[in-house]
Amino acid sequence: MVSKQMTPEERAKVFKALADPRRVEIVEQLAKGAQCGTVLAETLGISVQLLSHHWEVLVQAGILHKERQGQLRVCSLDCERLREAMTMGGAWELSLAAPEPPKAAAKKKRAPRRKTA
Numbered sequence: 001m002v003s004k005q006m007t008p009e010e011r012a013k014v015f016k017a018l019a020d021p022r023r024v025e026i027v028e029q030l031a032k033g034a035q036c037g038t039v040l041a042e043t044l045g046i047s048v049q050l051l052s053h054h055w056e057v058l059v060q061a062g063i064l065h066k067e068r069q070g071q072l073r074v075c076s077l078d079c080e081r082l083r084e085a086m087t088m089g090g091a092w093e094l095s096l097a098a099p100e101p102p103k104a105a106a107k108k109k110r111a112p113r114r115k116t117a
Contacts, residue, residue: 006084010062014085017061022046023054027077030064034076 006014018024025044029035035043041051055075058064063082066075 006081011085011088013061014063014082017057017063020054020057022050023058026051026054026058027063027082030075030077031079034074036069036072036074038072040075 018027022044026040029040029043037048037051037055041048044051055064055066059066063078063085064075065078066073068074
């Protein structure tokens with residue numbers, strides 16, 4: 001499935017969400033695989049209520065998916081959307097792959113002029 005390219009506003013929302021170190025920790029844990037809230041909160045040493053707050057910010061940014069499985073709330077990372085935000089929609093990768101501009105030719109030094117009598 002081909003998704004539409006993220007707007008600058010959507011990318012800014014992702015970066016704003018990742019500006020909090022705790023949310024970066026959450027993303028790092030979810031990069032290893034989907035987890036339920038109680039296990040993730042315990043792993044990070046935070047309350048489920050605090051985790052829920054951070055989850056909502058990340059869900060609003062569009063990089064996490066939260067679903068209910070019985071009594072558990074399981075969250076997973078949207079790696080493609082996160083990658084798209086981080087690479088600026090592919091522009092970053094293109095600029096890294098672009099050839100370097102030609103270097104300016106070094107000027108030749110002239111031999112000093114001889115004084116003529």
